[in-house]
Amino acid sequence: MRGRLHNPIVEGVSSFLVPFIQIFALYVITHGHYGPGGGFQGGVILAASMMLLRLTLGEEYEHRTFSPKLAGIVAAVGILIYAFAGLVPLAWGGNFLDYAHLPIPGLSSAELRYHGILIVETGVGMVVWGTLVTLFDHLIGSEP
């Protein structure tokens, strides 16, 4: 599991595929309102693209672009986004996680709940993404 494979076919195919995998992951996260998908699934796909780069291009290269420390920060920021999406409506006179009381002007109650779901799904996606990359790094034994 150390270093890169030095196989031009594997490296070329994986670095060609990774941007498409990541765009598909963002699509899955944001398309959860209209079809199958959501934060959990999109976060897993996003983490899978990072794991592919770590396996093919080597950890030394990939840790410079997305370090294990950054993965932990992403997961923590994701859970904070979710928690604040619950706490902010509490401060504006609603219940916990009552997105209809989010302080965004110019939107009706239903549209606020629509955007609240999107904020929450983004937070979930970041948590799953960061946690899976952290799990991969630790199980593979690379330094954090």
Next chain:
Amino acid sequence: MNWLTGVILALFFGLLIYAESDLPDSRAVTAPARARVVDLYIERSYPDTRTPNIVTSVLADYRGYDTLGETVVILTAGLAVSLILPRNSRRG
């Protein structure tokens, strides 16, 4: 198991039995488990949240507190692994 543990367990058992008597009768028509909240979700999901996918609106809006707990569970699993596994072990 000494006698104090036995007494505490017996008291706790009695407390659970006492609390159980306050639960609604699961066979009654008016029990919360038979209130058919499903119909409410199907009817109200689109007008409430503008989300055509009812699964998403239930997951993130109506049952958002549940999903928050699930997300914390995932984060806790990652934290536990990074705390338990040794930092600088170069095994592979």
